[in-house]
Amino acid sequence: ETGVTQTPRHLVMGMTNKKSLKCEQHLGHNAMYWYKQSAKKPLELMFVYSLEERVENNSVPSRFSPECPNSSHLFLHLHTLQPEDSALYLCASSQALIRGRGTDTQYFGPGTRLTVL
Amino acid sequence: AQSVTQLDSHVSVSEGTPVLLRCNYSSSYSPSLFWYVQHPNKGLQLLLKYTSAATLVKGINGFEAEFKKSETSFHLTKPSAHMSDAAEYFCVVSPMVDQTGANNLFFGTGTRLTVIP
Numbered sequence: 001e002t003g004v005t006q007t008p009r010h011l012v013m014g015m016t017n018k019k020s021l022k023c024e025q026h027l028g029h030n031a032m033y034w035y036k037q038s039a040k041k042p043l044e045l046m047f048v049y050s051l052e053e054r055v056e057n058n059s060v061p062s063r064f065s066p067e068c069p070n071s072s073h074l075f076l077h078l079h080t081l082q083p084e085d086s087a088l089y090l091c092a093s094s095q096a097l098i099r100g101r102g103t104d105t106q107y108f109g110p111g112t113r114l115t116v117l
Numbered sequence: 118a119q120s121v122t123q124l125d126s127h128v129s130v131s132e133g134t135p136v137l138l139r140c141n142y143s144s145s146y147s148p149s150l151f152w153y154v155q156h157p158n159k160g161l162q163l164l165l166k167y168t169s170a171a172t173l174v175k176g177i178n179g180f181e182a183e184f185k186k187s188e189t190s191f192h193l194t195k196p197s198a199h200m201s202d203a204a205e206y207f208c209v210v211s212p213m214v215d216q217t218g219a220n221n222l223f224f225g226t227g228t229r230l231t232v233i234p
Binding site: 105 | 121151153158159160161162163166207221222223224225226227
């Protein structure tokens with residue numbers, strides 16, 4: 001196990017539903033990430049939280065709303081999604097480092113397979 | 118700018134024969150480089166990581182990769198393929214962390230490795 005858990009593992013929802021994805025890390029990290037993995041495309045970084053502050057939002061539609069209540073938990077709230085949002089959503093965590101001092105490894109959860117009907 | 122090119126979308130080898138998965142990168146900084154593996158319906162698992170120490174990096178499960186700055190390459194190799202190696206492999210480049218302490222990863226499109234009995 002990687003120390004990063006995600007629930008649920010599978011989710012099917014209609015376009016009018018509201019649901020949330022949950023990620024929890026047990027590694028003592030203080031940076032957390034949401035990625036979207038679609039078929040035939042590179043992983044897309046969606047959101048980054050470092051020290052519980054959102055530091056990255058790569059032009060993600062507002063129908064995706066992240067929440068990071070503490071350094072161990074990360075949520076992705078979903079509402080009025082589109083069929084093209086169907087994908088594997090991966091959560092990752094790492095240790096936030098001082099700028100210029102190098103980079104730390106990101107550890108990934110197993111993902112949530114989302115299907116939007 | 119950072120980018121990663123995985124030269125083969127699919128590689129097929131016979132069990133017991135060598136594995137070579139190719140990766141070229143582009144980075145404006147001295148990057149860190151990673152290889153991750155993803156088995157079906159699983160999250161990404163770190164295989165190995167290069168961070169400007171030894172250019173030949175050994176990872177888990179008998180994999181290794183060599184950083185060649187002159188060729189901007191970071192190819193993944195294994196002397197003898199095992200059936201359990203069948204998976205998707207991702208080459209990843211990461212520049213130095215930004216001022217927030219979080220590090221952004223740039224993923225290749227992946228190489229699917231098939232191992233033939």
